Amino acid sequence: MRLKRKDLLGIEELERDEIELILSTAESFKEVSDREIKKVPTLRGRTIINLFYEASTRTRTSFEIAAKRMSADAINISASSSSIAKGETLKDTAKNLEAMNPDCIVLRHSSSGAPHILARLIKCSVINAGDGSHEHPSQALLDMLTVKERFGRIEGLKIAIVGDISHSRVARSNIYGFIKLGAKVSVAGPPTMMPAGVEDMGCSVRYRIEDVIGDADVIMMLRIQLERHKVSLFPSVREYSRLFGLDRQKLEKAKKDMVILHPGPVNRGVEIAPDVVDGPYSLVLDQVKNGVAVRMALFYLLLGGSREQAVD
Amino acid sequence: MNRLLIKGGRVVDPAGGIDGLFDVYAIGGKIAAVKPYEPSAFSLQPNDWTVIDATGLIVCPGFIDMHVHLREPGYEYKETIKTGAMAAAAGGFTGIACMANTDPVNDNASVTRYILKKAQEEGIVNVYPVGAVSRELKGESMAEIGELKEAGCVAVSDDGRPVINSGLMRLAMEYAKLFNMLVISHCEDTALSAGGQMNEGIASTRLGLKGIPVASEDIMVARDIAIAELTGCRLHIAHISTEGAIGLVRLAKSKSLKVTAEVTPHHFTLTDEAVIGYNTNAKMNPPLRSKKDLNAIRQGLADGTIDVIATDHAPQDITEKEVEFDKAANGIIGLETALPLSLRLVFDNMLSMAELVKKLSANPARLLGLDCKGTLKVGADADISILDLEKEWVVDARLLKSRSKNTPFDGWKMKGKVVKTVVAGKVVYEG
Numbered sequence: 001m002r003l004k005r006k007d008l009l010g011i012e013e014l015e016r017d018e019i020e021l022i023l024s025t026a027e028s029f030k031e032v033s034d035r036e037i038k039k040v041p042t043l044r045g046r047t048i049i050n051l052f053y054e055a056s057t058r059t060r061t062s063f064e065i066a067a068k069r070m071s072a073d074a075i076n077i078s079a080s081s082s083s084i085a086k087g088e089t090l091k092d093t094a095k096n097l098e099a100m101n102p103d104c105i106v107l108r109h110s111s112s113g114a115p116h117i118l119a120r121l122i123k124c125s126v127i128n129a130g131d132g133s134h135e136h137p138s139q140a141l142l143d144m145l146t147v148k149e150r151f152g153r154i155e156g157l158k159i160a161i162v163g164d165i166s167h168s169r170v171a172r173s174n175i176y177g178f179i180k181l182g183a184k185v186s187v188a189g190p191p192t193m194m195p196a197g198v199e200d201m202g203c204s205v206r207y208r209i210e211d212v213i214g215d216a217d218v219i220m221m222l223r224i225q226l227e228r229h230k231v232s233l234f235p236s237v238r239e240y241s242r243l244f245g246l247d248r249q250k251l252e253k254a255k256k257d258m259v260i261l262h263p264g265p266v267n268r269g270v271e272i273a274p275d276v277v278d279g280p281y282s283l284v285l286d287q288v289k290n291g292v293a294v295r296m297a298l299f300y301l302l303l304g305g306s307r308e309q310a311v312d
Numbered sequence: 313m314n315r316l317l318i319k320g321g322r323v324v325d326p327a328g329g330i331d332g333l334f335d336v337y338a339i340g341g342k343i344a345a346v347k348p349y350e351p352s353a354f355s356l357q358p359n360d361w362t363v364i365d366a367t368g369l370i371v372c373p374g375f376i377d378m379h380v381h382l383r384e385p386g387y388e389y390k391e392t393i394k395t396g397a398m399a400a401a402a403g404g405f406t407g408i409a410c411m412a413n414t415d416p417v418n419d420n421a422s423v424t425r426y427i428l429k430k431a432q433e434e435g436i437v438n439v440y441p442v443g444a445v446s447r448e449l450k451g452e453s454m455a456e457i458g459e460l461k462e463a464g465c466v467a468v469s470d471d472g473r474p475v476i477n478s479g480l481m482r483l484a485m486e487y488a489k490l491f492n493m494l495v496i497s498h499c500e501d502t503a504l505s506a507g508g509q510m511n512e513g514i515a516s517t518r519l520g521l522k523g524i525p526v527a528s529e530d531i532m533v534a535r536d537i538a539i540a541e542l543t544g545c546r547l548h549i550a551h552i553s554t555e556g557a558i559g560l561v562r563l564a565k566s567k568s569l570k571v572t573a574e575v576t577p578h579h580f581t582l583t584d585e586a587v588i589g590y591n592t593n594a595k596m597n598p599p600l601r602s603k604k605d606l607n608a609i610r611q612g613l614a615d616g617t618i619d620v621i622a623t624d625h626a627p628q629d630i631t632e633k634e635v636e637f638d639k640a641a642n643g644i645i646g647l648e649t650a651l652p653l654s655l656r657l658v659f660d661n662m663l664s665m666a667e668l669v670k671k672l673s674a675n676p677a678r679l680l681g682l683d684c685k686g687t688l689k690v691g692a693d694a695d696i697s698i699l700d701l702e703k704e705w706v707v708d709a710r711l712l713k714s715r716s717k718n719t720p721f722d723g724w725k726m727k728g729k730v731v732k733t734v735v736a737g738k739v740v741y742e743g
Contacts, residue, residue, distance in 0.1 A: 012518065089631075089634075089635060090635065090636060091634055091635070109636070111636035111637060111638045111639065112519055112520035112521050112590070112637065112638065113519065113520075113521075113590030113636065113637045114636045116589065116590050117590060117634075117635075117636060117637075131520070132520050132521075132638070133520035133521070133522075134519060134520030134521075135520070169520060172518070172520060195516070195517035195523075196512045196513050196514065196516065196517055196523055196525075197513055197514035197517050198514075198517055200514040200517075201514075201517070201518065
């Protein structure tokens, strides 16, 4: 099985069975990371370029490890140490990289839609590793995998996404993904962080965190992206934390078997209290672990390789 | 002295009260006579006359686009007066008013004179400079509006850079009134639109692009109408795009204020869904709006609230469009696609042909004070567009005359084409 598409640009355009294929493939790759020799030869001879225009620890490392565990050659390019810093356009960078014949470019970019432009310009596969405020599909896939592992299903679950929905690519991808898999999604956060018409994406819109956590099976806390806002969208970090931050007291109303996700990096004490991040409900590190498996699955499904090779 | 006969066409001249089969005679660049169609007239083709057979065609006063960016001086890589005028002629426009946001800005008489001189030397259509409201478009102090008028400016506008300071807008409108200058306003509250990339709505939410709310336009339209009422100056709202703004203009007109409005073909043809896929040729300011706004615009055109169709022809080089959406320049070219897009309103029975000609010719001529334009009455300038309403064609951006090719209509099937464009009795374009 392969994905019948050249690129992975967003969850919006994926069909439910494509998402399920990615998740089941990722599940089968998980054990590779637990082996003593953490490598399969599946993508030997393939070249994957991680082209990162924005700072990233987790996502970039995760894509790189995933590529290497599949035996692909992974090259990392960051904006600050490349010709991008000399003002080269995305088009020129893309065309020059393409001339070296890679099989896949993984792009992280601060502009929404940059991967779509790249995908139109070049023949190799493009994976969106987060574009502006648009989508972060591999993050949503690893979130779905993490939830599916914990509950054994996604259908019928209640997912609460809390924080800056407006600027969050993680929120958009997760809203599309969880709804496609049959979950009910509600979003909460200050109205200044709620994008126009978000209810038309199929989620219910509440504002106060208390209104969504009571019956949620999954509470996904988003990072407050202080670096993205030209103007503060809330009066103070202190007030945000008190009204919208997830702490022990607010959690008293939550279901006993609920879980907490956070895409990281965490602003401890802002959107989530330190003891909650480190607490028993938190699946934050499971998310990171699953990220590698999901990205291995994406490379496998987009770049090919036979199933036999994959399981040795 | 050139002599021209356009024979047997359906002459549509709303300002002259004519719609029917007529022969149009022009001598020395002026309309000499408009006579009922006479099949035998000039059948021997006297050799000092040029005779155009317009059987089955529309003959109307040349279109006047009161909102064009010619980019010269300063941005000749995007467009020049020459290429812009060629694009205009190909679109049936015999006159174009060019906005002041050149480099240097057209905020003084020497720049105005430069534009007019270049236009006279190289331009094949009439070029009417629009002067700046404020020096260098900075919105701080008035430009020399009196001298701009003397040098040949037909209106003033800080188009692209709204005059944020209400006090300055009041002064400029009070002062412009002295010269009976039209003030054209690009209405945008830039504090509300800051950072915006497209219309605010579900499409911007899905695309993760910062939205521009309709309120940013509505607020400034309301403000400028209030200042027009205060000063008595003539106000023209550029590229109106929202249902709210149209309501405000309708209300102002019901109070007999001297307020008029224009709309672009793209705003009555496309919605913000055209941006999906991050199409930078659907990026402009004001942005493409919602279906609701589009319907209000079409209603506003039909009921006369919107007086003028103007293109906001905004050439941008491919290097400014083939980039990330949020880095892409605003604007699209419009001169060569305006007619077929506007004709859709006629084919949809939203407008009569006469009403369309009013909005493309008679009304802009009147607003800009061009006395001998916008009509085919005897004595008027022989600026004439000859159109084939049945002709079907496909837009190929590469073949457009404009130096830039930034159009969202590339590949569109169109109906209705310019056959000939006549300026001062001479054919300047043949399709």
